[in-house]
Amino acid sequence: MRRLFFASFVLSFTLRGNAAPVTSTDSSCLPVVDLGYELHQALSYNKTTQTYLFQNIRYAQPPVGDLRFRAPTHPKTNRTAIQTGSELRFCPQGVPPWQNDAFTPIGKYSSPVNAFTLQAWEESIKDGQPLPVDWNAGAQEDCLFLDVHVTKGAFEQASSKSKSCGDGGAPVLVWIHGGGFALGSKTGTPTPGYDPVGLFEHAAANSDEGLVFVGLNYRLGALGFMSGSEIEKNGDLNAGLLDQKFALQWVQDNIHLFGGFKERVTLMGESAGGGSVLFHMTANHGKGAGLFSQAIPQSPATIPTMQVVDDGYSQFLSYLNVSSLEEARAADTKAVIAANAAQIGAAPTTTYIFGPVIDGKYITGSPSNFIKDGAFDKSVKVMAGHNMFEGAFFFDPNVDTNDEFASWINRSFAGLRSKDVAHLATVLYPPQYDGSLGYIDMDTRQMKLWGEAVIDCNYYWIGQGVRDKGYAYEFGVSPGFHVQDLKYTFNDPTSPAPWPKAQDTLQEAIITFVQEGVPKFTNQKTFPHLGPHGTIVNVTSQGGVETTRNVNATRCEWWANLAL
Template sequence: MRRLFFGSFVLSAALGANAAPVTGTDSSCLPVVDLGYELHQALSYNTTTQAYTFQNIRYAQPPVGDLRFRAPAHPKTNRTSVQTGSELRFCPQGVPVWQGDAYTPIGKYSSPANAFTLQAWEESIKDGKPLSVDWNAGAQEDCLFLDVHVTKKAFEQAKSKSTSCGGGGAPVLVWIHGGGFALGSKTGTPTPGYDPVGLFEHAAANSDQGLVFVALNYRLGALGFMAGTEIEKDGNLNAGLLDQKFALQWVQDNIHLFGGSKERVTLMGESAGGGSVLLHMTANHGKGSGLFSQAIPQSPATIPTMQVVKDGYSQFLSYLNVTSLEEARAADTIAVIAANAAQIGAAATTTYIFGPVIDGKYITDSPAKLIKDGNFDKSVKVLAGHNMFEGAFFFDPNVTTNDEFSTWISRSFAGLTNKDITHLATSLYPPQFDGSLGYVDMDTRQMKLWSEAVIDCNYYWVGQGVRDKGYAYEFGISPGFHIQDLKYTFNDPTSPAPWPKAQDALQEAIVTFVQGGVPEFTNHEAFPHLGSHGTIVNITSQGAVETTRKVNATRCDWWAKLSQ
């Protein structure tokens, strides 16, 4: 079965195929958890990791009809039958054509078998061809579900004693997937891509306390991040982010039933998921969500202006062929899914149209600015990570002149003033291609600007905010593309990571941080704190080594001053 990997999303060439659960026991022997509003049975038991998988647990009502474009609502009680979650569940999504063009090059140059050069990479992107795939095959709006993977030992301890008061229970790792707030799912749907088997194996080797892994879906694109005055008047901005918060509250309320401790929750996410982690850390103007005690933001991505295109709302209504929010709520779900996919598919290069915005309530500013100003939940322990070449496919190969570069900046970052654009194009990222500024041509100039604005400076500022007690790493395996590290964070049985030592090093760091609050090398030596010298750990093909963080502080300072 051939797999294609991109943008926090794994796709099987056989769409819709479900892998048979790995189980060492008859399904009638699998445990059932009483959640109050429903009964849910484990779907499988993995004899290798000795872990149960409870799949597709409902954490909110179907966000359809009048609940479309609104905050999530508590599930209705349904105790008429035991749920098993065996069906496919992922949210409607859209894949921009420009991103689809990068699939083949990403797959090619992420393999050590193909030598990487900038020239070859840039040419391959220009020649890229999108995949002929229906990304929404099996998608449905009723998608607010989460999965719980738990070791048998932790689960059985939950049965023997109560852990609801935080007095016991295994550490919990909650995963938020990425994908530009437009695509992706809790598993990498339609087939598993975020397989936590390696994390469980390292957890078992390091401690006998067990591990609970939770992965969640949240609304995407127009359905999760529609903005505008109409939504503010009769809906909720950042509905997808509120889905995440709702799921985190579910963890607080219910994870003890699976053997997890609500006081030992680590929130981890990559790309848009990593940006989400920072948004929850800086929510409520720096008070945070109070729903997790540790965080692992990987390549944390947010648009620094915290704005989306002004005509996104009207465009969506046009694609849906309606004229009002009321009509959009009444529209057929198939039409809504198609409109969302078509609108995002036509997004301008390096944009996704929708994303988190300042709502004045939960989100009051960009995470970089809030962290820079000290407005974040300082009780949260942090292990931050990024890749060495985050901006790789975030450029428009048709941009060849300085005027076109300025136009690209304007459309990539909604809300910038003409003064901002001029400053970026002439002072911070001038047409100087000798490599001294981090770029050698027009393509890499765009890559560097996008990388720093959206990811690297978020990584820099969260590191600065926690530098005396926080930890950081860089994924340094060539070419170090955005999302290349996911194959090393998780396990894909059909396509193993090319460098096993790097995978062991990264998984070991994650697990030891989740279990004990301090990430460790594979020899159990503790990571250094960032400190005043910016000491980080570099994940290389041969394992982890100490190095120094290299981020342009001057440019990051400028990006952090945007938004409000």
């Protein structure tokens, strides 16, 4: 049976290296790094790629008890034992039923063995069966950990005085996973994924300076994105984004100990992770976080309506069977994990209940609106990516009439005014099914609206914002589902990517951008700047080809200007 896993808003294939790695776990051969607050030893050494893995490094205190629903805090000092990070660490999850039903169809049609047609796809979603996976088996609230993979050569240079003073080192690639801000982890757990071995292989082929790869966990669902007036009064909105920021600061403070250079940090994320990249670029009233110098937002997903809504808070208290924030902080961790899973497990189609909101402090507006107005960190070099069919599984097959379409818009984008819903349903996405507007029936009409509102227009605006010095690509391997590109970003030796040339093209672009600041593709050809014509590279099954960006600018203008 083909193994599947979620990675972003949905599932992708398991992700491993090109070849089965030969690893060493003899602790006498593995180095120890002194972080000041703790001593951490490498867990393993991959002889194939010559990389050390430092797993589950604590970057914040356990966010439990009184620290629930608050910003992360620095770890307590614990130097009594050397940490190895061998335990399982991922944050509590929640999986909406509509997404669970889509996992099997996504896996089926990501393979060229199964011919894709829109009719077959729509029917398979309607008949979808959930995966029999316990998404919280092994999850715990004490989950604020990160992994560091580093080449041996780069690590050995870390002991020199120049590197410890921050005067040089290997480039650093930091990965933020997706999952609708409701599921996922730094490694893909509870199923395998996000092994960067293929990226290391390309890095070694491109340069001898080495590479550092960092993957991080952040709080999800109610635990990371609880909003409401009570949280505003006695907690912190967007705790999950603040976790990410805290981890990025950890990289700035500590990555030289592993051989990385803090001034050469590239932040990469996919879906909710890609949206997170944009949030950090537009944070602090558009000034940015200032914690990375390059960015690769892949399918950057953000919900354009970002209002604080009290309903999610009161519903969570009900699921937890408590009546106050104080009682929620005092509740047993198993009950909290179960309440989060149950609440998200009842989410209406194409919703995740929780996500980033405007907090008036770190996040003060929508990324697309900020970027459109030029309010973002322009010092950051950008290579943006999206897939050609982002909205594929974001639709409700039970929607048939125009009134139902309007109701679906209203519940998918909470906070829209009635006049906005009417404009979307009658002007921007009217019931015109001749294909001229990008859809041919009610299902694809929803796909087009959702894909543009949440992903494609973010991709469009960040491209517009950096068009004279930035780069962009489209993942064009058929059918181009959301998350399909992750199998090509990473690797799986037990189930290789169906189109190796597409994988090589994407990985080469990522690594050359990380190492050189300029992405390259087939035969070391340099990416074009977007420029006034929106020139991009299309990653096809046969490699990369130059083409022109195809996004509806008129509709993206409306979404960016949405005033709530």
